Amino acid sequence: MRMRPTLSWVPPEDLPPGTTDLEPVADALSVGGVLVLSGAGLSTESGIPDYRGKGGSLTRHTPMTYPDFTASAQARRRYWARSHLGLRTFGRARPNAGHRAVAAFGRHGALSGVITQNVDGLHQAAGSEHVVELHGSLDRVVCLSCGAYSPRGELARRLEEANPGFAPVAAAINPDGDADLTDDQVGDFRVVPCAQCGGVLKPDVVFFGEAVPPARVEHCRELVREAASLLVLGSSLTVMSGLRFVRQAAGAGKPVLIVNQDPTRGDPHALTRVALPLGPALTAVAGQLGIPVGDRT
The missing domain is CATH 3.30.1600 (SIR2/SIRT2 'Small Domain')
Structure with missing residues (x-):
């Protein structure tokens, strides 16, 4: 049985530029109440390119x-x-290992919700429920x-x-x-x-230059308020539509954890940034926690 540690925010000057240590992510999921915020990088392993990564x-x-x-x-x-x-x-x-891991975390009761910046529907296809599609x-x-x-x-x-x-x-x-x-x-x-x-x-x-509907933004803000921590997956956080939730969580003293191979605009607010490919990283975390991922497609 894993202990349920108390997580705290660390000042950005104490953070390394990136790590391969998945322990903080596993710890947050073992505590529960994790709100996932996903971006285009989560779908690259499904053959959908991202916007800002290498070759984006x-x-x-x-x-x-x-x-x-x-x-x-x-x-x-x-x-x-x-x-x-x-x-x-x-x-x-089709959903990749990262989408399937997120769905498995949800089934296990580790998540408080999922907000996605993606418009591809792959979270739902993998089995995640009550997904907020921030950009439609x-x-x-x-x-x-x-x-x-x-x-x-x-x-x-x-x-x-x-x-x-x-x-x-x-x-x-x-x-x-x-x-x-x-x-x-x-x-x-x-x-x-x-x-x-x-x-x-x-x-x-939501096209570039178009605002996210205010009611949807407020719903996401409420999810951040209710969450114990925020786990960002595959988002550069370059645009404010996602970054505002990172700032909100950090401002409220909630741990922000990022899994993204490249630096993000949210790094100064994060407890850690894990610089590993998402599918293998999330599958490894699921294995550490004894959570079966399955192969739903």
Whole structure:
């Protein structure tokens, strides 16, 4: 039986730049009440690239912004062509060992919740429950005129019918499900309107330059208030949407633990940063705690 240690925050000047010691993560999970905050790095082992890691998509790709999407019909044509093609590959991604470990921690009662910055649905596919999708999900589409929601699969069917034979070869797939296509490949791709009112359809995800809904932010803040500690998995914490929860937890004296191979913006607030690949690291922690991970896909 593992002892349930008392964890405390350590000043950043006392922290090493990165470690391979998983003991603090195992200790936090043995205490329980851990809130997970996950980012794109957790899905890289499923074949979905991240934004800012080595070879991340931002080195070659500029994500769609909310102002561009809402202001330009051509931008929407480019987005939907690329996203429609990307979804075929994106939809084949399966949970990896990291997702399965998080789900196992939840089943074991070690977690108080999961907040993900990812839009791929892989936490839920691995068996995690009550996941807060901070940036939304690619599985849904919303009309910007009437506010109606519809399944992404329904839109995919309509886009297939409107664009028979559309099958260019993409240079790469990005974390938001967007495929890298040239303007020539996009061509005269036809965008379909809302089936209810004829308005503009948008994936139910938070674009760059778009604010996370305030009610969702407050819900996440409440989860931080209720948690015993915060475990960040695969996020650079470069943008404020995730960093604010790290700052909140640290400000409340709650331990913040980060597993990310590269330095993050949250490191000064963290008890430790484990610089190891997520799948093997989380599987090792589960083994230390005697928690079976399983192989759900």
